[in-house]
Amino acid sequence: MTLLLTHRDVERATDIKTQIDRIEQGLLEEARDAVELPPRLNLATTSGFFRVMPAVMRDSGLMGYKVFHGSVQHGVRYLIAVYDEKDGRLLSLMDAAYLTATRTGATTGVATKYMAPPEARTVGVIGSGLEATTNLQAVCAVRPIEAGKVFSPTQANREDFAARMREQLGIALSAVTTPEEAVSGVDIVVVATNTTGVGDLIAYRGKWMETGSHVNSIGSTGLQLREIDAETFQNAERIVVDSRVQMEGESGDLKAAMAAGTYDRAKVTELKEVVAGRAPGRSDSDEITLFKSVGTAIQDVAAGFAVYKEAVRQGLGQDVGEFLELKTF
């Protein structure tokens, strides 16, 4: 059977801890070279883009792809397809808007687990959207967070976010009026925005970095987007990315840092290396660390499978049968 999952089904079948585990396993698999993860394809459309990201995970026995397409005018849509890698069955097709946010959060969770100070108790969040939510959830899943601050330009948004997250996560979270205040004196920073860098619009600045803190930045996944400034790359003593190739080719933040000469490849490691124990996530308690993510199809397929399994368990979704017929060569 192939299971179709709507946005609502995916929401109901999502558990951030399960996704953190699945993605960590996926990264180990990537480190073992048991995956195929080609650079994703970005095709231009009349008003936007059509992005296709496939992956094969041989040890997990999974394969699939995400298609993310749209435009600023018409809006965007996300689809993830998950297949059984061994026998080729199409297990599920799912709306992946929510999943994209949770898998991004879950990946931050994995990075935070390996990179943040073990005793981290406080968090500063810049952004109040879905990605800010899932990233904060994931940080709280891997560290005993007790308190935090959130900044978002619109007062109602940051206050709603703080109230919602206090309730949901049981942490003392307050809304603050500047980004600098949000990230001042905290152990872990989460930057999760859609800022464009037009004018002086940068969400986070390297001069705010503090000794021993860990920063996660998950925006700027396109060349037109900016989120953290070039100085951030300079002040970070260790930088971990989810995909070096994708990062260097597609992130506006990286492009700017490379242009400014603040991006030192010698400081940069891929997350899979850290998870596999081949590189440290943090060398000592004073180190300033940065995790920067653009997203990979491994994250999508791993998290998509977790959602599919849970959806089956809960009886969610629409079973459209063996819709793809098996043929012989």
Added chain:
Amino acid sequence: MTLLLTHRDVERATDIKTQIDRIEQGLLEEARDAVELPPRLNLATTSGFFRVMPAVMRDSGLMGYKVFHGSVQHGVRYLIAVYDEKDGRLLSLMDAAYLTATRTGATTGVATKYMAPPEARTVGVIGSGLEATTNLQAVCAVRPIEAGKVFSPTQANREDFAARMREQLGIALSAVTTPEEAVSGVDIVVVATNTTGVGDLIAYRGKWMETGSHVNSIGSTGLQLREIDAETFQNAERIVVDSRVQMEGESGDLKAAMAAGTYDRAKVTELKEVVAGRAPGRSDSDEITLFKSVGTAIQDVAAGFAVYKEAVRQGLGQDVGEFLELKTF
């Protein structure tokens, strides 16, 4: 709405002439540089492959992809997704096993229309499978074919094919006992096999080529497959391919011809150039011409859209609603 189409739905919604028209339009669009057609991605799986082929057609207002995956042991599956390129709606997801055969046939139809002698009346077919069927259908759609011969190694297969095609196409088609006999004295040749080249297994040999004839070869779409020998490339005076990059990278026939030194790039044109009138398909009535195809996502999306339109008209398929939710950035 998104329309799910099964193998049977696709069969019922297929018309080879419509597909020939659609693919011809797609090739014109390709010639105008109004498409995005990146090299397809081939990912290795434990026992086979996972192939992802996306395309954007801006003038047609379409985009989509084919995913073709499987293995010799477990069998293969084909999926085509067709989207509205302007507003991003997912129009249809369809089983594309049958469609792959018909779009390959329809592409041969376009090539034959431009390359075969205008007065062609006879055809020789090597192969008796689904691709042989669709290719013969397409040839008969663009030329006033009256008679032909078919060879396939298994007697029952070639005789069944001849009987079925006589009935369906109203031509005098006879089964013959050697490939050479099948292609001797005919105006147009169709080679549509899955031969591997193991031992001496080549379906067609260049020494059989005759003055003024046109040969279509649509097998050998992987490096492990062989269909026509290296001499065929030498004896062909004009060679047209659907995708030069894909052909040179993925066809076992091309690899062998390049190794033998019989593949002369100066003789090779892409089909879009011929359809756009920028290169002739045939220079005179004596010329020996060869069309060789590996398949492109433009063919898939163009033909997929034709099937979708006809399925809507006939009320076929399963409407799964607006299964992908529209989001804003």
